Each structure stands twice: as C-alpha cells, then as structure tokens.
Amino acid sequence: MSKGRQTRDSILHHAATVASVHGLEALSIGRLAELTGLSKSGLFGHFGSKEALQQAVLESVVDDFRAAVVVPALRETRGSARLERLFEGWLAWALADRAGGCPLLGASTELDDRPGRLREYLVDRQRAWLDCVAGAASKAVAEGDFREDLDVVQFAFEFNGIGLAFNFSHRLLGDPRAAGRADSAFRALVAGATR
Amino acid sequence: MSKGRQTRDSILHHAATVASVHGLEALSIGRLAELTGLSKSGLFGHFGSKEALQQAVLESVVDDFRAAVVVPALRETRGSARLERLFEGWLAWALADRAGGCPLLGASTELDDRPGRLREYLVDRQRAWLDCVAGAASKAVAEGDFREDLDVVQFAFEFNGIGLAFNFSHRLLGDPRAAGRADSAFRALVAGATR
DNA sequence: GACGAAAAAGAACGAACGTTCGTAAACTCT
C-alpha cells in the first residue's frame, strides 16, 4: 500500500472515531489534522473538500459494517439461522469498542432532513441493509422456517426497530438490560413469523 | 405576557425549527438572530450562553410534546385505549408540520455520547416517557385488557422501537408506507400483550 | 410625562472554520 493510502486510512480511522461521538458535521479539518499529526492543508489534500471527507468516512464505515456483519451472515446456512446471525452480528457491531455509537445510526438521524450526496448514499446503503434482512427472511420462508404468508418487508421494519430501540436504551439511557430486551424482542418477532 | 417573553418565545420557535433539521449543535446565534430580526447581542442577552439556549429549546419542545401527546392520552380511559391514544399521538407528533423531524429524536442520537447538562435533561425526559408508556401498559393489565404476566417495561421498549423504526423509514428512506408499517407493528405488539 | 428597568443594538474580541496557493520534502520507479 502506498504511503498516501496509508495516511488516508489513518485519517479515516480517526475521523470515524470522532464521527461516532460528535457526528459527521462536527468533523473539522483542523482538529482532525492535529489528531493525526498532519497539517491542515496536508490532510485537506487527501480529499479536496470537507464533504468528500465525510463521504469517504461514510464509505469506510459501510465497508467495515459489511465485512463485520453481512458477509459472515451470508456464510451461515440460509433460513432462520442466517437471520439470527444477522441480528447477533448487528448487536455485536453496535456494541463494538468505539468512542461513541454506530456512526451509521448517527448519520441516519443527522442526514435525514438534509438533501445532498451524503444523504443519497446513506439512504441507498440503508435500503440495501433492509433489503438484506427482508431477503434473508424470504429465504427463511422458502426453507419452511417461517410461515408462507409472512410479510418480509414488515419483518425487516420491525427487525430494524428492535435495533434502533436497543441503541436508544443502551447508548442514551444507559440501560444495562438493553441487550436482553433486544434479544427478547427478536425472539418474539421470530416466534410471530414462525407459527 | 411581557415583551421579553414574547421575543424569547419567538426565538425558541425559530430555534426549534432549525434544530429539527440541523440539530441542536448547529444552532448558531448569528443565524438565529437574522432569522428573528434581532441583533446577535440582543438575542444572546435572552439566554446568556449557547448551551442555555439549547437547553431552553429542548425544554420548550418537551413541553410541546407533553401538551400534544401525553396530556390528551391521560384524558382517555385507562387501559389499552389509552395506549392506543399514546401511539396515535406519538405518530401524529412525529408527522407534524415541521421543517425537519422530531427534535427530541434528533437530540437523542446527537447527545447520546456527549456528557453534560443537556444530555442529563434529555435522558431524564426520555426515561419519563418510557415510564409513561410502561405505566399505561400496567394500567391495561390491571384493567384486564392485557395478560397478567406481561412485562410492561419490555412492552415500552418495543413500543419505542416501533416509533424509531417509523421515524427511520419515513424521514430517512421516505417510505410512504411507513405509517402503515408502524400501525401493523403496533397492532402485533398489542395482540401479543393481549392473549 | 417622568423615571427606573428591561430589551435591543452596535462594535469589537480572539478563535476556529474550510479553502487556496506556492514550495519543500519524501517517496516510487527505472
């Protein structure tokens, strides 16, 4: 890997940490420069604009998410087992050792009313994520794990809600039972899809 | 009402609009000043600091929420009817005519990793909100609408998740079926609590 | 209508913001 890529990756790593706590908009070239030991202009040159930096951070985090959650689940046997793997993977990702919470969830409420390239990219990726969940549920139906008349999009909607509720209770309220609550909710969701 | 309170309320109204789109941190004295037709220093004098302004905005929105959602529901007959009222009220609040989404949800992810007075206040209010839902569920159990062994805190957790999922699908993804999805999820939740 | 208080304006501050530019250093490859 060239020197440039190396530096760029280091910048993105620090940026993702900052963004997990303060959000994408709070990323500042100057602060990020002293965090990485670069000059403002030196750091700036890697991206060309602040928005491009934010985009790069977002893409980098999305790639990590895919590698940490989606790819391992796709290696699991299709059916309800894969869905369980998706859920556990998501929970582990949300609990991962960061300075703050999942940057994608943060960006989702940060960008949800702000048109632009960033938002479009994020919307696309989040749709893909929900499609992934719905697709897995669909496979579970085909495998006979779930009932024939299950609304898989509705399933993905509620699946997502459990994740969001977990994030809310865990990160904001600091509820130590949040993971257990999420687990119970997921089991109830699966039970409702099974019978 | 004195002239001062009047101006202050006007400022808070504009501030809540801005915060609904860009978040609490993005509130800027200068921008808010030209939005309200005041000078920076004139506006500043009403609060004394930016953080005090943010706090005032938060309190103002919380008061609106209570008046629009909680109070009307408490006038409803206790039991599952009141819960339905809470849910509908929440949905209507989230769909209300604002520039952006609900400022309290925005603040919840904006502040969830940032210690301080603002966060503490918000956590307190959100806990109270979940307690309110759990309390209503508890009443529904006592009334015989819900089954005896229902975990009302878990109920509130999932109730909250449905709201968050709605906000996500509606505001970020722009899904026109979001409200219907939320409604189906709520009915499923109630059905699970009933039998 | 005068008087004290409250509200708003105006000017200024130091700091941080994103960005541009020209130049120097470091790396990559033959």
Place this chain on the structure above:
DNA sequence: AGAGTTTACGAACGTTCGTTCTTTTTCGTC
C-alpha cells in the same frame, strides 16, 4: 542514483463562531 510524482507543509484568505462590552431605545408604572 536520478527523474518524476506524490505527499506534506506553512502561510494566508475571508467568514463565521460565541461572547463581552458600552450605549441607545423601548417598555411598564406611578
């Protein structure tokens, strides 16, 4: 080792930021 290209620096730009003063205007009350 030398040529060519990345990579990084340092200085400066025009703005905007929150905040602090002092001064002026407006309000509520007797």
